[in-house]
Amino acid sequence: MKKLNIKTIVLYCVVTMFSVVTICAAQDTKDDIKSRMKDRFAKVNELKKSGKIGETPFGFAEAVNKGFAQDEEISKLITAENNDRRLLYALIAKESQTSVEEVGMGNAKRYFQKASDSDYFKTQAGEWKQKKNMIPQKP
């Protein structure tokens, strides 16, 4: 019984230390994420303008077709961008006491509002459309 208690205490200490390290590491990642996304922004923007990548309704970047998805450079860029977005959404969700999905959809809305007419967006049905073809045209 005594042995078990010591084991439990040691396990508790390890878990607590791991939690503290994780929390400390998470606190300074927002600046790190921003720095990485800032460095990547020009390239991501260029690919968006050339119609190679677009935005999903859940706030993530994706190749507009399979051909672009197979391009190693584009694929790596998308993966890095989405990994950072996922971390960011999790941090904001925690701070705002909401879900990661909610933050992602909020960012998708923000991207849509700021996009040019030629930028691509994925519809809920999984179809890629340019912004100009998604907004109802005025007579």
Add this chain to the structure above:
Amino acid sequence: MKFIIPIIAGGIVLTLTGCWTITVKHQVEPIYITMNVNVKVEKQLNDFFDFEDQGQGGSGKTGSIPKDKTPKQ
């Protein structure tokens, strides 16, 4: 016997009033909380992505005018 009808009527009135109060609480609060969270998330996202507006001008943005470039009336 003459008190039975007023007691039943009072009971019905209290029950209906109680139901009405619960319905109002459940309809109003979630809307307020959702709006508050959405505004908070939107602000945090805008603050984080402020670098998109600096120099690059976003992805050829058409939706909004930067604050410092707002034309004077």
